């Protein structure tokens with residue numbers, strides 16, 4: 098339990114400079130279109146994950162006039178002293194906690210945990226497999242710093258193996274070395290993803306019951322060629338890499354592994370992306386994100402879970418909106434961006450901030 102009590106932005110999107118005290122619980126950021134509501138949520142998301150919640154490139158976050166951006170926040174914690182988080186992105190990146198330099202991103206990510214609900218979340222259902230892998234990776238990275246490390250090692254090994262494949266001559270011995278490394282980290286990634294599936298599925302379907310009046314079953318199936326029917330994951334992984342080596346050499350890219358996996362989603366037995374209505378796809382993506390909240394809430398840590406909700410309440414009917422608000426109101430801090438106060442919020446206490454052309458004022 099904890100909350101971000103103060104935030105300071107410099108050159109972030111349309112905020113040349115902002116200093117703001119924040120409250121625990123629900124905060125509503127209200128303003129006309131294009132004033133900086135999403136940008137503010139994005140700054141909080143960046144403090145948590147060191148990436149944009151809008152899936153933009155980090156260089157888009159820097160104000161058009163500036164040559165760096167920086168974020169600073171103070172985290173109030175119940176059982177431990179306050180913690181000062183600082184992020185600087187200029188020519189070089191600098192991260193620090195309480196003034197001490199943090200060398201690796203995995204030591205920074207997860208201090209503040211977050212789940213963002215954005216209009217583009219529909220891509221988790223309708224978009225390419227990379228959206229679904231990203232959804233799983235962000236959740237698992239916050240559940241376990243070890244996962245983030247395994248994933249980074251895997252991605253590095255994959256890049257190196259692909260570079261060897263691109264070179265194309267006298268590569269057999271080098272490929273043998275990279276196959277071992279890839280298999281080691283790939284199995285860690287794969288095991289964590291496979292272990293997550295039953296828990297995620299349970300959380301999703303208990304939310305389906307709470308948020309939808311109809312009797313729906315939202316089925317999640319992790320599609321992976323390495324683990325399929327394998328009793329020994331490592332042996333199967335090695336075998337698949339060996340099997341596809343000639344093809345990898347021909348196309349100069351690694352075909353097997355968790356970087357090619359997908360999460361198949363179906364509603365009442367039919368593929369969501371092929372048969373689901375727009376509303377069913379939107380609601381399913383929202384439920385997947387809400388399930389991430391359910392899994393992150395019980396993590397025993399004195400830090401905090403922030404929820405960033407941008408423009409997704411308007412499309413829910415009253416029944417689903419109330420159930421959704423009930424679920425997300427359990428976050429330590431909930432930030433809602435909107436043009437008008439959403440219906441259903443009158444049941445909760447909340448603080449309102451007015452956003453106007455890169456300025457934020459508490460009402």
Ligand SMILES: Nc1ncnc2c1ncn2[C@@H]1O[C@H](COP(=O)(O)OP(=O)(O)OP(=O)(O)O)[C@@H](O)[C@H]1O
Pocket residue numbers: 109110111112128129130131132133134135136137157158159160161162434436
């Ligand atoms: N790197 C940047 N530097 C300066 N301004 C930017 C940058 N990126 C985006 N902007 C501008 O910041 C403004 C705020 O954008 P933002 O998406 O936060 O608005 P919003 O209040 O969420 O609007 P909406 O209600 O339409 O979603 C926009 O006018 C946008 O063009």
